[in-house]
Amino acid sequence: MTGPASGAATDEVLMRSDMERLSAADVRAHIRAGRWPHTTKRLALGREQANLVILEERYAFDFMRFCLRNPKPLPLIEVTDPGDPEPKQVAPGADLRTDVPAYCLYRDGRLAEEVRDIRELWRPDHVAFLTGCNLSVDQVMLDAEIPLPHLVDEGAKASQYISNIPCEPAGIFSGPVVVSMRPIPKNLVVKVIEITSRYPQCHGAPIHVGDPAAIGIDDIGRVDWGTANPVGPDQVPVFWACGVTAQAVAQASKIPEMITHASGHLFVTDRAVLDPVK
Amino acid sequence: MTGPASGAATDEVLMRSDMERLSAADVRAHIRAGRWPHTTKRLALGREQANLVILEERYAFDFMRFCLRNPKPLPLIEVTDPGDPEPKQVAPGADLRTDVPAYCLYRDGRLAEEVRDIRELWRPDHVAFLTGCNLSVDQVMLDAEIPLPHLVDEGAKASQYISNIPCEPAGIFSGPVVVSMRPIPKNLVVKVIEITSRYPQCHGAPIHVGDPAAIGIDDIGRVDWGTANPVGPDQVPVFWACGVTAQAVAQASKIPEMITHASGHLFVTDRAVLDPVK
Numbered sequence: 001m002t003g004p005a006s007g008a009a010t011d012e013v014l015m016r017s018d019m020e021r022l023s024a025a026d027v028r029a030h031i032r033a034g035r036w037p038h039t040t041k042r043l044a045l046g047r048e049q050a051n052l053v054i055l056e057e058r059y060a061f062d063f064m065r066f067c068l069r070n071p072k073p074l075p076l077i078e079v080t081d082p083g084d085p086e087p088k089q090v091a092p093g094a095d096l097r098t099d100v101p102a103y104c105l106y107r108d109g110r111l112a113e114e115v116r117d118i119r120e121l122w123r124p125d126h127v128a129f130l131t132g133c134n135l136s137v138d139q140v141m142l143d144a145e146i147p148l149p150h151l152v153d154e155g156a157k158a159s160q161y162i163s164n165i166p167c168e169p170a171g172i173f174s175g176p177v178v179v180s181m182r183p184i185p186k187n188l189v190v191k192v193i194e195i196t197s198r199y200p201q202c203h204g205a206p207i208h209v210g211d212p213a214a215i216g217i218d219d220i221g222r223v224d225w226g227t228a229n230p231v232g233p234d235q236v237p238v239f240w241a242c243g244v245t246a247q248a249v250a251q252a253s254k255i256p257e258m259i260t261h262a263s264g265h266l267f268v269t270d271r272a273v274l275d276p277v278k
Numbered sequence: 279m280t281g282p283a284s285g286a287a288t289d290e291v292l293m294r295s296d297m298e299r300l301s302a303a304d305v306r307a308h309i310r311a312g313r314w315p316h317t318t319k320r321l322a323l324g325r326e327q328a329n330l331v332i333l334e335e336r337y338a339f340d341f342m343r344f345c346l347r348n349p350k351p352l353p354l355i356e357v358t359d360p361g362d363p364e365p366k367q368v369a370p371g372a373d374l375r376t377d378v379p380a381y382c383l384y385r386d387g388r389l390a391e392e393v394r395d396i397r398e399l400w401r402p403d404h405v406a407f408l409t410g411c412n413l414s415v416d417q418v419m420l421d422a423e424i425p426l427p428h429l430v431d432e433g434a435k436a437s438q439y440i441s442n443i444p445c446e447p448a449g450i451f452s453g454p455v456v457v458s459m460r461p462i463p464k465n466l467v468v469k470v471i472e473i474t475s476r477y478p479q480c481h482g483a484p485i486h487v488g489d490p491a492a493i494g495i496d497d498i499g500r501v502d503w504g505t506a507n508p509v510g511p512d513q514v515p516v517f518w519a520c521g522v523t524a525q526a527v528a529q530a531s532k533i534p535e536m537i538t539h540a541s542g543h544l545f546v547t548d549r550a551v552l553d554p555v556k
Contacts, residue, residue, distance in 0.1 A: 061339035065357050068342075069367060079343050081448065089347060089446065168367065170359065 016154070019043045024091065024268045028099040031268075037101050037116065039264035045139040048090070048201070048273055049266040050077050050130035051243035052100055054118075054259040057082045060127040062171025066249070067131060069168035072241035073177050075132035075201045077269070083124035090269035096128045097121075102262035106247065109254035114262055121259060131243055132201040133266055134180065136273050144195055148182055157264065158182070160225035160244050164216025165207065167245065175252035178224070179207065179215065180242040183235040192238060199274065208239040215239065224248075225263060294432070297321045302369065302546045306377040309546075315379050315394065317542035323417040326368070326479070326551055327544040328355050328408035329521035330378055332396075332537035335360045338405040340449025344527070345409060347446035350519035351455050353410035353479045355547070361402035368408065368547035375400045380540035384525065387532035392540055399537060409521055410479040411544055412458065414551050422473055426460055435542065436460070438503035438522050442494025443485065445523065453530035456502070457485065457493065458520040461513040470516065477551065486517040493517065502526075503541060 014036055019027055024044040030036045040049055051074075055063055060082070067074040078087045085096045098117045105113040105121065115121070141148055158180045165177040184192050189209060197205035212220045220237060221228045225244050231237050250258040261267060292313055297305055302322040308314045318327055329352075333341055338360070345352040356365045363374045376395045383391040383399065393399070419426055436458045443455040462470050467487060475483035490498045498515060499506045503522055509515050528536040539545060 057339075061335075061342065064339065064342050064346075065359070068354055068357060076346055079346060081343070 016042060020045045024270045025093070027268045028091070028094055031101050032095065032098045034116065040101065040266045040268055041135055041264065042138050044268050045142075046273055047136070048077065048269045048271045049133045049135040050090070050269055051133050051246065052096060052103075052259075052261040052267050053129040053131070053246045054096070054122075054126050055129070055255070056257060057125045057127050059172065059255065060129075062173055063129065066167070066170035066173040067129065069170055070177070070241075070245070071200070072203060072207060073167070073243060073245035075203065077130040077132055077201065077271075079130075080128040082127050085122060085126075085128065087128070087130055087267075087269070090130065090271045091267070092270075094267075096267065100261045100267050101265040103265075104247075104260050104262050106250050106255070106258040106260070108256060109251040118259055126259075130267060130269070131246070132203060133243055134196075134203050134240060135266055136202040137196065137199050140195060140199070140273065144191065146188060146192055146195070147185065156229070157226040158242075159220075159223045159227060159229045160242055161212075161217045161220075161239075162224045162248060163208075163239070167249065172253050172255070173249050175245070175249035176216075177207070178242045178244040178248045179217075179239040180226070180244075181212075181220070181229070181237050181239050183229055183231040184238045186234055186236055189236050189238065196240070202273070203240045203242070206238045206240050210236055212237055212239075294320060298323045302548045303371070305546045306369070306372055309379050310373065310376045312394065318379065318544045318546055319413055319542065320416050322546050323420075324551055325414070326355065326547045326549045327411045327413040328368070328547055329411050329524065330374060330381075330537075330539040330545050331407040331409070331524045332374070332400075332404050333407070333533070334535060335403045335405050337450065337533065338407075340451055341407065343448035344445070344451040345407065347448055348455070348519075348523070349478070350481060350485060351445070351521060351523035353481065355408040355410055355479065355549075357408075358406040360405050363400060363404075363406065365406070365408055365545075365547070368549045369545075370548075372545075374406045374545065378539045378545050379543040381543075382525075382538050382540050384528050384533070384536040384538070386534060387529040396537055404537075407524075408545060408547070409524070410481060411521055412474075412480050412518060413544055414480040415474065415477050418473060418477070418551065422469065424466060424470055424473070425463065434507070435504040436520075437498075437501045437505060437507045438520055439490075439495045439517075440502045440526055441486075441517070445527065450531050450533070451527050453523070453527035454494075455485070456520045456522040456526045457495075457517040458504075458522075459490075459498070459507070459515050459517050461507055461509040462516045464512055464514055467514050467516065474518070480551070481518045481520070484516045484518050488514055490515060490517075
């Protein structure tokens, strides 16, 4: 089911099927050493993966309130002290400057650069936010036998759209909720709602099921991020709040600088999915 | 079971049994008008009640990280914008300067004054934090027939102790976890753990059951806040993380100014217990 990682060009060929069974710390070590420049889907299965947003301290309190007010797209996992790249609670010993396979640098709300590490970019006034991600529930979806394209197809990407649902604003941050769409077989829609509602820290239950136009998506074939995944005749488009909301809001508010993970290339934490925080 | 509120001295005698059935907005209106200077236990049953902490904006980001890192004592419900006394998400139209029955003003970590409203104290650089409270689960405890002194005895107070469990520090904030103890009949200990673990936003499951010395409490008869509730021969002392942790930490860090609710006099939100946030 899982072939060699596409684009792997090191002396050691790592397989995604091997990475699935590694500890989160071992996964991060491979990423830090440059041996895994690929997406993190299914890596260290059963561990929470997190979206990364890095901001200047002067915007950090605004953004933290923004996350708290918009827990469906941006469920807060951990926020570092200014200048500290180690998320001490969910991954002690990790380094957020090197342990993500790919990063995006936004300047004035526009994507300026995609880089492999951010040691040169990191400053003492940087604050890192980790927020929940649906990749965390890959193991749950596999156990429940929910067929999702990205779980079986190495090249597949999610379909993401800007909805017409507004976020609750906070300080300089405001904008629309970005949603990710997964085509779900009609007979599994209730099941997938039941399952995902148990994981609020991974976006929880869908925010919409069915008609895309009802949430401002006129053309399901035209994505804002990712790739369009076709919805078959026996399937229903199901929409979850998505962490890409942070990037959409950065663009809307033209924030001078924001560093994020690159789409699909998340930070793998030590925390087991559904573990209590402490 | 509930007599007239002690100390009621207005033209209208409000009974706690009436206040139990009012909406949260009506409860707040009575409090705002000065007609309910008493504790909020059992008011607007089934609605989340919240601890209140007001700080200067310069400490707000530190304190918000402190809450996120210590979700058992300080589960975040809402944080207002600087200068805005309205908690727009959980109680639109409310005013945090008037809608709490009694407030405490701490200066340099010491209790300076207890007041009925804070209109004169409120400033544009103030930020208000609402965090979860065990009074929110009073209805749940009643439904489950868990006998708790404060639910049946008008004058009863919880027993609160400074434990030897350290909080995760953030910025200038550090200190011990404060715990509240309830004596629970031996045959109901598992039941009360099962029930409270379902309400993480109200401190969740206990953090300790049994021997007080194991968490640094040498004398169960000597409380740090509240009153000592005796533990009978068929009872076990059960300890939950407590929102008073905020005051203990204010004292430990000698913060220049902190305004809080007075013990037992909480802010009643519109949010139904266990309602999803949005």
